[in-house]
Amino acid sequence: MFDFEKIIEIIAVIGVIAFAISGALTAMERKFDFLGVFIIGFTTAVGGGSLRDIIIPDRDVFWIVEPIYTYMAIIGSVLAIVFRKKLEHLRKTLSLFDTIGLGLYTIIGVQIGIQYNLPGISCVILGAITGTFGGVIRDILVNEVPLVFQKEIYITISILGGSIYYYIYWHYSQDAWVEIISISLIIMLRLIVVIFEISLPSLYKTNKTE
Amino acid sequence: MFDFEKIIEIIAVIGVIAFAISGALTAMERKFDFLGVFIIGFTTAVGGGSLRDIIIPDRDVFWIVEPIYTYMAIIGSVLAIVFRKKLEHLRKTLSLFDTIGLGLYTIIGVQIGIQYNLPGISCVILGAITGTFGGVIRDILVNEVPLVFQKEIYITISILGGSIYYYIYWHYSQDAWVEIISISLIIMLRLIVVIFEISLPSLYKTNKTE
């Protein structure tokens, strides 16, 4: 057995840094000012988890009670500013930081839903919200159509990975490796999708015109 | 007397389906992909009620604890996909599903405010939020100016219907027919407004240029 709370914390800290880098890089690409880079970095990093915590009854919003997350979001933004060129390349070619964040946050979201004894479908939705909502806010703030609605396959991967984790958790094993495998699966699937430019089949006969 | 909780539940389920249809139809009109249609359907269906539940102290967000609402939102979206042509016609000519949702959700919002002993003005605002916020999120996600801000008369009808319900509830009767009449009143008023293209008088002497 393993310490559920402890693992969630470690995963969350790495996820916060990854999403903060993703947000700060996006803000720098749009020539946001100094503080704007930190604000977008912070918002991207804590957005998904905040919405999850607001939706879950009686749960404290994670960064408000534990300042470590705010500091990590600041550190992530500083890393993005300092190593801008190298990281920007990884962001553009692989959506790397968004992808890492998606994997980590999806599984955290599902885990926390399980902790609160919520129904399975709610756990999976919470995972998808935690994994994607930070990016949605980021895109709205820099005035873009959220990436997640242009490429719904990202949410599909999050829902798929979250469902697999939920299923294995209740039917086979609650060991830490289940989390690590589920997170890796989401990250790998999304990297494959990004590299091979896969998208969902369309509902419409004609080509997309929008 | 009647079972307050039970009636709220039944009304809420019908409202979720109506709003999910409204959201899914809008998403299909914008050529959203398969999952995008479900996401917009779900968001439209639960958006207003979620904001209401987040604002009300100590109240669980309704769909997170009761999976029935999530399933109903999925069913509503499936209905929209399957019967797309017929439903789309009703949506365009009468804003039918938005209208039904507005009537049902407004009264639920006021009822829940009453349950929590909130001040009258807060109950009426909660009704308007519950009835209109799902549509606001839908319009923001498909990148439009929210319909409700173009045609403020919709909110006016919601506030009017909610106030009448609140007044009758406290001064005359708490029977189920008060709800049914109030809901019907809102739906009828809005259908009249849509059909006859009525709008609020302008504050400005010149014509609207925006």
Next chain:
Amino acid sequence: MFDFEKIIEIIAVIGVIAFAISGALTAMERKFDFLGVFIIGFTTAVGGGSLRDIIIPDRDVFWIVEPIYTYMAIIGSVLAIVFRKKLEHLRKTLSLFDTIGLGLYTIIGVQIGIQYNLPGISCVILGAITGTFGGVIRDILVNEVPLVFQKEIYITISILGGSIYYYIYWHYSQDAWVEIISISLIIMLRLIVVIFEISLPSLYKTNKTE
């Protein structure tokens, strides 16, 4: 010593009126209809405080339990309609109402964070959220890039003023004058910034092109 709760209340009421005026004037400039002016006024007035109250664990959203704030938001909007010409001039030249609201709401946000024993960095962020989020919603609803992201120096002032208040509160004095001085400092700094058109140094060598 002084009555903490009482002072927060008085400051909050003045802040609500100032922000409601700011929102209603913006809505009238965009030729919003009658009810639209009230909705934008109300949203601007309660937006920041609502997000703060939603984020803070176990805290009631302020306007839902105390109808006085809703009435004040309505009064602010009425004032904006009646004295439109005079107030519009002050809004345009000095961003006056936004500025007063920023000062008052920032300090309230920090105070409430202190009341709930939150970490210092969370208190300062809560102050910035309370002071600026109403304006962010206002700008999104009238379909503009939020002012606060164009001129990040406004948030800088909020964070600076909030930090100074937090520091003095814990290290020197908890008297009422600390609040009044901190609020005045924020208002003065922002007026100076508006009048002299000061902005933050850019992260980029080239000129902003966006």
